[in-house]
Amino acid sequence: MHQRARVLCVVSARDSRWSALRNIIVSIYQPSHLAGLIPSMQSHIERAATNLDDGGEAEVAFSKLALSLATDVIGQAAFGADFGLTTKPAAPPPHHGPPRQHGEEDGDGSHSTRSSEFIKMHIHSTTSLKMDLSGSLSTIVGTLLPVLQWPLRQLLLRVPGAADREIQRVNGALCRMMDGIVADRVAARERAPQAQRQKDFLSVVLAARDSDAAARKLLTPDYLSALTYEHLLAGSATTAFTLSSVLYLVAQHPRVEEKLLREVDAFGPPDRVPTAEDLQSRFPYTDQVLKESMRFFMVSPLVARETSEQVDIAGYVLPKSTWVWMAPGVLAKDPVNFPEPELFRPERFDPAGDEQKRRHPYAFIPFGIGPRICIGQRFSIQEIKLALIHLYRQYVFRHSPSMESPLEFQFGVVLNFKHGVKLQSIKRHKC
Numbered sequence: 001m002h003q004r005a006r007v008l009c010v011v012s013a014r015d016s017r018w019s020a021l022r023n024i025i026v027s028i029y030q031p032s033h034l035a036g037l038i039p040s041m042q043s044h045i046e047r048a049a050t051n052l053d054d055g056g057e058a059e060v061a062f063s064k065l066a067l068s069l070a071t072d073v074i075g076q077a078a079f080g081a082d083f084g085l086t087t088k089p090a091a092p093p094p095h096h097g098p099p100r101q102h103g104e105e106d107g108d109g110s111h112s113t114r115s116s117e118f119i120k121m122h123i124h125s126t127t128s129l130k131m132d133l134s135g136s137l138s139t140i141v142g143t144l145l146p147v148l149q150w151p152l153r154q155l156l157l158r159v160p161g162a163a164d165r166e167i168q169r170v171n172g173a174l175c176r177m178m179d180g181i182v183a184d185r186v187a188a189r190e191r192a193p194q195a196q197r198q199k200d201f202l203s204v205v206l207a208a209r210d211s212d213a214a215a216r217k218l219l220t221p222d223y224l225s226a227l228t229y230e231h232l233l234a235g236s237a238t239t240a241f242t243l244s245s246v247l248y249l250v251a252q253h254p255r256v257e258e259k260l261l262r263e264v265d266a267f268g269p270p271d272r273v274p275t276a277e278d279l280q281s282r283f284p285y286t287d288q289v290l291k292e293s294m295r296f297f298m299v300s301p302l303v304a305r306e307t308s309e310q311v312d313i314a315g316y317v318l319p320k321s322t323w324v325w326m327a328p329g330v331l332a333k334d335p336v337n338f339p340e341p342e343l344f345r346p347e348r349f350d351p352a353g354d355e356q357k358r359r360h361p362y363a364f365i366p367f368g369i370g371p372r373i374c375i376g377q378r379f380s381i382q383e384i385k386l387a388l389i390h391l392y393r394q395y396v397f398r399h400s401p402s403m404e405s406p407l408e409f410q411f412g413v414v415l416n417f418k419h420g421v422k423l424q425s426i427k428r429h430k431c
């Protein structure tokens with residue numbers, strides 16, 4: 001459990017420690033700062049889209065590409081680092097056999113192989129934080145009999161092939177990578193004159209540490225690395241899942257696709273990049289499609305809280321230290337607020353529509369609720385909308401024949417696609 005505690009800091013920090021951390025980082029998620037991130041987000045999206053250029057029958061492991069994109073975007077915005085995960089591999093030498101997919105290795109120790117190693121570790125770490133019976137044995141036993149978790153884990157760490165041992169190996173490698181990023185940035189910060197300093201997540205945290213004794217005590221080097229990785233984790237898997245969900249669902253609903261394309265095409269010439277204001281006001285149907293996709297496949301179906309004191313909720317007395325699970329995924333399928341919940345119908349989020357007006361304001365909470373609501377909500381919406389606009393200007397997508405039906409999911413810290421989303425990208429305008 002110790003390794004996991006290392007990688008979950010804002011999410012699991014409590015009370016004063018949490019509010020100190022949140023106050024430090026909240027400024028970088030303010031609208032004024034986010035608007036300035038558009039050019040960098042857009043260039044990462046354009047780079048990722050070059051992986052689709054073949055079009056036609058070729059299959060794209062889209063959810064993998066989306067995870068690479070979301071990781072690159074957060075890497076740049078939060079740490080000022082370009083991980084290069086979406087860089088299109090150089091054309092391979094003549095190759096006989098089945099075509100390669102995005103993310104496949106080229107076996108020569110080159111940049112794309114290292115990227116794919118990183119993403120593999122990242123994916124492994126993301127997906128091994130599971131809540132179902134395929135998770136690590138010590139976690140499962142620990143859920144039922146907490147007292148046994150620590151001794152069992154110590155035992156399993158010695159067993160080759162045990163999930164606990166593998167998770168520790170991968171987490172260790174990721175932590176070292178994060179330590180490296182943080183160390184580089186600390187050194188660069190010492191070299192750079194004040195005026196050239198960036199305003200990204202890591203710089204803001206480092207500045208707080210330098211200027212405030214309490215923050216210095218809180219932000220030890222170990223904690224800084226863990227905080228950094230937590231950011232990567234919280235911001236990438238969720239955003240990638242959501243972007244993949246939209247493409248998967250739109251491909252299944254031609255009428256929605258047609259309406260979405262009309263809105264995207266009406267925006268202007270293909271190279272016009274939307275401003276923050278455009279994103280707010282010019283894409284109302286894209287907003288509805290995004291919300292409906294998030295309702296349909298809720299990436300964080302459960303949100304946890306622990307009572308810090310005894311509390312009475314609607315007549316139920318919860319003693320101090322009671323765990324309370326909220327289920328936004330269940331709320332999102334409640335027919336009282338979402339009639340015919342199994343239908344994918346973006347118009348249910350039309351602000352002028354009756355369904356939206358009648359709905360309870362807390363029925364749709366994909367980003368959680370209250371003071372601990374997701375800090376990256378605006379950031380991810382901005383990124384996903386920019387990606388949708390760019391992609392649908394050029395392509396439409398169809399499910400690959402190799403995709404399973406119905407779609408299978410994997411339940412972990414966040415929801416994931418069990419076998420990924422595989423699509424065919426079809427170029428809209430052949431030049």
Ligand code: HEM
Nearest residue numbers: 010011234235238239242300367368369372374375376380
């Ligand atoms: C579609 C994308 C995303 C979804 C659906 C999502 C969802 C969530 C949810 C449900 C929570 C828990 C809220 C609660 O306990 O009430 C959360 C927390 C959090 N999210 Fe996100 N998230 C997304 C993207 C991001 C991004 C891009 C970042 C960072 C850039 C991020 C950073 C965080 C952090 C740091 C927390 C912990 C906040 C705290 O405890 O104060 N998330 N997110």
